[in-house]
Amino acid sequence: MAVNEGLSRLVARAQPRHRTTAEFVEATLREAILTGVIAPGTPLRQEDLAETFGVSRMPVREALRQLEARALAEFHPHRGAVVAEISAADGADIGAIRMALEPMALRLSLPALTAADLDQAEELIAEMDGEADPGRMGELNRRFHMTLYARAGRPRLLALTEQHLLAADRYLRFQFAALGYRPRSQDEHRALLAACRAGDADEACRLVTEHVGQAAEQLTAFLEGREAG
Amino acid sequence: MAVNEGLSRLVARAQPRHRTTAEFVEATLREAILTGVIAPGTPLRQEDLAETFGVSRMPVREALRQLEARALAEFHPHRGAVVAEISAADGADIGAIRMALEPMALRLSLPALTAADLDQAEELIAEMDGEADPGRMGELNRRFHMTLYARAGRPRLLALTEQHLLAADRYLRFQFAALGYRPRSQDEHRALLAACRAGDADEACRLVTEHVGQAAEQLTAFLEGREAG
DNA sequence: TGCCAGGATATTGGATACAATTTATCACCC
DNA sequence: GGGTGATAAATTGTATCCAATATCCTGGCA
Numbered sequence: 001m002a003v004n005e006g007l008s009r010l011v012a013r014a015q016p017r018h019r020t021t022a023e024f025v026e027a028t029l030r031e032a033i034l035t036g037v038i039a040p041g042t043p044l045r046q047e048d049l050a051e052t053f054g055v056s057r058m059p060v061r062e063a064l065r066q067l068e069a070r071a072l073a074e075f076h077p078h079r080g081a082v083v084a085e086i087s088a089a090d091g092a093d094i095g096a097i098r099m100a101l102e103p104m105a106l107r108l109s110l111p112a113l114t115a116a117d118l119d120q121a122e123e124l125i126a127e128m129d130g131e132a133d134p135g136r137m138g139e140l141n142r143r144f145h146m147t148l149y150a151r152a153g154r155p156r157l158l159a160l161t162e163q164h165l166l167a168a169d170r171y172l173r174f175q176f177a178a179l180g181y182r183p184r185s186q187d188e189h190r191a192l193l194a195a196c197r198a199g200d201a202d203e204a205c206r207l208v209t210e211h212v213g214q215a216a217e218q219l220t221a222f223l224e225g226r227e228a229g
Numbered sequence: 230m231a232v233n234e235g236l237s238r239l240v241a242r243a244q245p246r247h248r249t250t251a252e253f254v255e256a257t258l259r260e261a262i263l264t265g266v267i268a269p270g271t272p273l274r275q276e277d278l279a280e281t282f283g284v285s286r287m288p289v290r291e292a293l294r295q296l297e298a299r300a301l302a303e304f305h306p307h308r309g310a311v312v313a314e315i316s317a318a319d320g321a322d323i324g325a326i327r328m329a330l331e332p333m334a335l336r337l338s339l340p341a342l343t344a345a346d347l348d349q350a351e352e353l354i355a356e357m358d359g360e361a362d363p364g365r366m367g368e369l370n371r372r373f374h375m376t377l378y379a380r381a382g383r384p385r386l387l388a389l390t391e392q393h394l395l396a397a398d399r400y401l402r403f404q405f406a407a408l409g410y411r412p413r414s415q416d417e418h419r420a421l422l423a424a425c426r427a428g429d430a431d432e433a434c435r436l437v438t439e440h441v442g443q444a445a446e447q448l449t450a451f452l453e454g455r456e457a458g
Numbered sequence: 459t460g461c462c463a464g465g466a467t468a469t470t471g472g473a474t475a476c477a478a479t480t481t482a483t484c485a486c487c488c
Numbered sequence: 489g490g491g492t493g494a495t496a497a498a499t500t501g502t503a504t505c506c507a508a509t510a511t512c513c514t515g516g517c518a
Contacts, residue, residue: 019306020471022294046499056473058287061500065251065291069298071385077248078480078499093385096333100386104329156300156322157329160389249500275470285502290471307470307509 004052006037011053021055026063028053033072033083034166035135036173044073044081070163086174088223094167095216101161102212103205105149110201112151118197121147125189134181138169144189148196148208168215175222188214233281235266240282250284255292257282262301262312263395264364265402273302273310299392315403317452323396324445330390331441332434334378339430341380347426350376354418363410367398373418377425377437397444404451417443 010032018024029049032038044064050057064081067073073081084090124144131137142165149158188211195204239261247253258278261267278289293310296302302310313319353373360366371394378387417440424433 022471058290058472058474061287061291062294065294066298069295076481076499079482080499089382090385093383096337096381096383096386097330097389100329100333101326104325108325152325153318154322154325156319157325160326251500286470287501305510308511309470 004032004038004042007032008052010037020059021053022059022062022066025049025053025055025059026066029063029067030070030072033067034170036170036177038083040083040086040174042083044083046080071167086171086223088220088227091171091223092216092220094164094171095212095220097164098161098168098212098216099209101157101164102145102149103209105152105154105157105161106196106208107201107205108152108154108157109149110151110196110199110204112153113148113196114151117147117150118193121193121196125186125193128183128189129186131183132181134173134176137181137183138172142166142169148192168219171219171223172215175219178226179222233261233267233271236261237281239266249288250282251288251291251295254278254282254284254288255295258292258296259299259301262296263399265399265406267312269312269315269403271312273312275309300396315400315452317449317456320400320452321445321449323393323400324441324449326393327390327397327441327445328438330386330393331374331378332438334381334383334386334390335425335437336430336434337381337383337386338378339380339425339428339433341382342377342425343380346376346379347422350422350425354415354422357412357418358415360412361410363402363405366410366412367401371395371398377421397448400448400452401444404448407455408451 007029010028014024014028018027029038029044038044046057046060046064049060053060064073064075068075068081072084074084075081121144124140124147128137128140128144131140142162145165146158146162149161152158188207192204192207192211195207236258239257243253243257247256258267258273267273273293275286275289275293279286282289293302293304297304297310301313303313304310350373353369353376357366357369357373360369371391374394375387375391378390381387417436421433421436421440424436
């Protein structure tokens with residue numbers, strides 16, 4: 001019996017275009033956790049997952065270990081894994097990491113950004129303007145940020161940055177699920193892009209730090225209120 | 230037959246004080262990779278590792294997956310895993326990440342540092358002064374940095390920071406193995422500690438950024454020279 | 459001589475069955 | 489009521505088998 005209806009649909013839709021079964025399971029589970037298809041705290045029972053994916057337990061265990069290393073699952077020895085919990089403290093943690101990584105990525109990338117990159121960022125802003133679907137919005141936002149960082153030439157840094165953008169997005173979806181989705185103004189993104197076009201690295205870094213910091217602050221306020229009451 | 234003599238000794242000495250076999254294998258392998266006991270590029274054959282550790286292949290596979298997620302091993306489907314290679318590009322990457330994370334960790338931690346913390350940092354500097362063993366030196370250096378960041382109250386940020394301190398240390402050991410060990414002056418550490426004692430966050434962050442940046446630059450120069458010739 | 463095809467080989471990837479270990483629960487007795 | 493031991497359920501680990509695939513090597517061919 002499938003533990004989770006949403007996950008089953010995700011598995012059915014998913015293209016197993018991966019090199020190994022373990023990677024397929026890991027990618028699908030990761031998406032399910034990040035998009036909120038599986039709620040925080042949900043037990044990830046090996047047997048159930050194996051059945052849902054139609055595979056044996058071995059690739060499932062490998063996938064769970066990888067999710068643990070990415071802080072998307074928590075292991076309790078001999079009790080099993082659960083989807084990572086959401087907390088105000090962890091949200092602030094992710095925010096702090098973003099505020100550290102993203103200005104660095106932007107500063108390294110900015111001098112190498114091409115006109116095509118900047119135009120693509122502009123298009124992404126236009127798409128975000130008036131986007132009604134929070135999931136699509138998160139993806140566009142992520143792509144906008146990553147477009148600006150893409151030329152940093154630092155694969156590790158970019159991977160870490162994207163990983164924490166995704167983690168932040170998970171938190172945002174969680175907030176939207178509770179409070180409803182209210183699209184944000186694109187003014188901050190536009191100002192950031194303008195600074196990039198002008199080649200003003202200091203100003204761009206300042207803006208991105210402020211932008212990320214504000215988002216983290218809003219989120220933390222919501223989460224703390226939720227934990228208090 | 231054991232693939233690696235050094236690893237066998239590490240396994241023999243290691244206390245399996247871990248919750249599960251997979252975690253024991255992972256921790257031991259991670260230490261072996263980080264300390265250079267297993268050289269970059271070494272194949273990590275499942276069967277051999279299982280025999281060396283005296284366990285079956287499953288916990289070994291779980292351990293390898295975790296090492297992959299930490300960028301300490303590289304997977305090639307149906308060819309197996311190898312110890313992560315060392316390159317100038319990756320060294321610069323790690324340096325950039327440290328330069329992003331450590332000032333953030335320090336800024337968050339500094340206001341909460343206690344007199345005991347600062348005294349312990351001072352002791353660590355004294356120990357480093359004249360330390361002849363590069364391995365011990367790396368550990369002391371890491372503990373010095375982490376002591377200053379410890380009060381940040383951001384577990385994720387600190388874990389990431391320590392992870393990349395360890396990665397940088399691996400590179401440093403590699404350099405020492407090639408060029409011989411030459412102890413560095415503790416002046417930069419002392420200046421950093423002084424700024425922390427004075428509660429001067431801006432100066433402390435500036436110093437730590439400079440300190441990390443210089444270390445990364447030296448390392449990159451060595452690695453680029455090595456790759457060129 | 460150079461090169462491509464195809465098979466041999468070794469290793470990983472995955473499935474399955476079973477034993478061991480640990481945790482949590484819950485009745486039971488003092 | 490609280491501690492205690494049996495019990496159930498889950499993960500963890502082992503052993504073994506087979507499949508898939510990358511690499512290597514050899515032989516045929518231009």
